[in-house]
Amino acid sequence: MESVNFAEVIAQTDVEMQRLGWTIDQGREHLKKTYGKRSRFLLTEVQLLGFLQYLESQTLDxxxxxxxxxxxxxxxxxxxxxxxxxxxxxxxxxxxxxxxxxxxxxxxxxxxxxxxxxxxxxxxxxxxEPTVEYASDLDEEYEEFQDCSTYSKKSDKVITKISSKDLSQVLAKTDIEIQRLGWTPEQGREYLIKTYGKRGRTLLTEEELHQFLQYLQSQPDPIAGF
Incomplete structure (x- = not known):
């Protein structure tokens, strides 16, 4: 087989690509898809000639x-x-x-x-997947409990004071887990009081809220009919 003049063949592919209106990105995409290579200079002689023949065979239509x-x-x-x-x-x-x-x-x-x-x-x-619905009964209004004995101004950064999309998503995830476990608002509130000394998720700090979510996620699914 006669040796291929790479520079000449590449120049011919340039002409054909211009004729077809191909961009460099289109040429590179075709090489990646067909030969698994990003450049004409990485093709073998056979592959380069095959690429040229492909271009020549394409009509504008x-x-x-x-x-x-x-x-x-x-x-x-x-x-x-x-x-x-x-x-x-x-x-x-x-x-x-x-x-x-x-x-x-x-x-x-x-x-x-x-x-x-x-x-x-x-x-x-x-x-x-079902739409997440907040278990709002678990969360009491901040104003109602801001003077509660279980609320410590010294250590808390109240979530309702934070306009954070991420924290809203964490709250939503706790809703999903609470629904999965079949917890009632009373069960959730009892756990919060026992663990954090607070009656609602909106009174938890960011760290405590994340801990609560991790706890819920670690719990196994309830046994059907149990």
């Missing part, structure tokens, strides 16, 4: 069609990503929970790496 299909696919991906974000907000999921699910089901680090099919499955899963 085919390129336009492929671009339309790609745009449609990207729009679908963006729509599904938007649905995922909306569902995660509805369920009050934290970023760590989203990542944990993605890694567990697809072994990928984040949703940006998911295929369209994987995104669709994730959307279906999220939609099947």
């Amino acid at each position: 085919e390129v336009v069609t492929a671009k339309i299909n790609l745009d449609i696919e990207q729009l679908c991906w963006m729509e599904q990503q938007g649905q995922i974000n909306a569902e995660i907000q509805r369920l009050c999921w934290m970023k760590e929970e989203e990542q944990k699910y993605v890694i567990k089901t697809s072994r990928k680090q984040n949703t940006n790496l998911l295929t369209q099919e994987e995104l669709l499955e994730f959307v279906k899963y999220l939609e099947s």
Whole structure:
């Protein structure tokens, strides 16, 4: 087989890419998908010639069609990503929970790496989950208990005084766990009084609230019919 003049073949691929209106990113994406390489300079002689032949075989109509299909696919991906974000907000999921699910089901680090099919499955899963409803009976109004003997101004940083989205999500997660365990508001309040000397979650410090969530999550599911 006659040796290939790499520089000449690469120049020809440049001409073909310009004819087709390909960007550098499109060329790189094709190389990664077809040969597992990011650059023409990493291709073998056979692969480089194959790439050139592929470019020469493409008509403008085919390129336009492929671009339309790609745009449609990207729009679908963006729509599904938007649905995922909306569902995660509805369920009050934290970023760590989203990542944990993605890694567990697809072994990928984040949703940006998911295929369209994987995104669709994730959307279906999220939609099947019930909306988190706060067990508000467990939490008393701050004003009602700010003079309570169980409340220590010296050590407490009251959650209701903090406008933190993260803390709101932690509260929501305790709701989920309380519902999972089948606790009544009275059981929750009794535990808080016994453990922290406080009657409501809104009187806990940030550290105490996180500890409460960890405790709930460590508890096994109740045995059905027990």
